[in-house]
Amino acid sequence: MAVKSFRPLTPGRRFQTVADFSNLTKKKPEKKLTKIKKKSGGRNCYGRITARAIGGGHKQKIRTVDFRRNKSGVQAEVIALEYDPMRSARLALLQYSDGEKRYIVAPVGLEVGAKVQSGPEAPAEVGNAMPLSNIPVGSTIHSIELTPGRGGQIARTAGSFATLMSRDGEYAQIKMPSGEIRRIHCKCQATVGQVGNTEHENIIIGTAGRNRHRGRRPLTRGSCRNPVDHPNGGGNGKSKGGGGRQHLVSPWGLLAKGYKTRHKHKTSNKFILVRRDGRPNKLK
Numbered sequence: 001m002a003v004k005s006f007r008p009l010t011p012g013r014r015f016q017t018v019a020d021f022s023n024l025t026k027k028k029p030e031k032k033l034t035k036i037k038k039k040s041g042g043r044n045c046y047g048r049i050t051a052r053a054i055g056g057g058h059k060q061k062i063r064t065v066d067f068r069r070n071k072s073g074v075q076a077e078v079i080a081l082e083y084d085p086m087r088s089a090r091l092a093l094l095q096y097s098d099g100e101k102r103y104i105v106a107p108v109g110l111e112v113g114a115k116v117q118s119g120p121e122a123p124a125e126v127g128n129a130m131p132l133s134n135i136p137v138g139s140t141i142h143s144i145e146l147t148p149g150r151g152g153q154i155a156r157t158a159g160s161f162a163t164l165m166s167r168d169g170e171y172a173q174i175k176m177p178s179g180e181i182r183r184i185h186c187k188c189q190a191t192v193g194q195v196g197n198t199e200h201e202n203i204i205i206g207t208a209g210r211n212r213h214r215g216r217r218p219l220t221r222g223s224c225r226n227p228v229d230h231p232n233g234g235g236n237g238k239s240k241g242g243g244g245r246q247h248l249v250s251p252w253g254l255l256a257k258g259y260k261t262r263h264k265h266k267t268s269n270k271f272i273l274v275r276r277d278g279r280p281n282k283l284k
Contacts, residue, residue, distance in 0.1 A: 003199050016206025025112055026080035030093060033103055034061040057215025060085045066102040067143060067151035069129035069189060072119030074098065078112050088158035088200045105143055105156055107193030126193035132164065132172040133186035139164050142195045144174065145188035152191065158200035173273065181274035222251065
């Protein structure tokens with residue numbers, strides 16, 4: 001995928017870039033695999049705003065993506081590459097030999113007409129899903145399960161991937177996209193390859209109207225507000241700390257910098273070997 005730029009005829013167009021959709025082969029989604037998305041505007045079931053700066057935007061439909069890949073041993077053909085407004089990655093529409101159609105996240109190099117398969121008997125090729133015990137060490141993988149049969153949860157965004165580093169007994173050591181090295185059971189399934197649309201990180205929004213089209217409303221910084229409206233507000237002139245010696249916090253007083261949000265005694269700590277900052281994990 002390429003990124004398109006524009007002539008700087010307006011200030012908004014000067015740095016704006018958009019994705020090139022020339023590799024997509026189908027415009028309308030598969031009707032049986034879509035459902036309506038109801039927009040909440042950031043409000044919960046009581047009508048109170050719990051997530052700010054959300055509202056408006058274009059109508060979207062949810063594509064039902066097959067992250068479990070539980071149709072084991074049945075070969076499928078890629079019949080289309082599609083756009084998904086709900087995620088940064090592209091989708092590949094599969095048609096199995098029995099006629100069923102399913103969506104998967106499209107990896108790099110997967111083209112229309114390619115054959116893919118899932119299960120222990122599948123070869124280690126791009127787009128095939130299989131247990132970690134069957135994938136060669138050193139392979140690039142994505143859509144990794146954390147619990148066998150639950151479906152892929154790790155490395156699903158555009159351009160992301162993990163690396164199968166080694167296997168030790170019933171567990172495999174996976175280097176996550178964050179740099180963290182974690183143990184995952186060898187029965188967990190993963191898909192071979194890197195998630196496609198790798199140029200997504202180079203897209204520049206450029207204009208405020210384009211953000212409104214995506215359903216993102218403006219949000220004022222706390223340091224620009226008054227002390228009555230935000231803990232970081234007030235002060236004479238521009239200041240990073242809100243005009244005083246207080247720490248940067250959220251509107252409700254939760255520390256914004258340097259505050260560790262991960263629970264010290266979390267159950268999954270024992271599966272982390274190296275933390276994402278490169279230090280060995282001591283919270284076991």
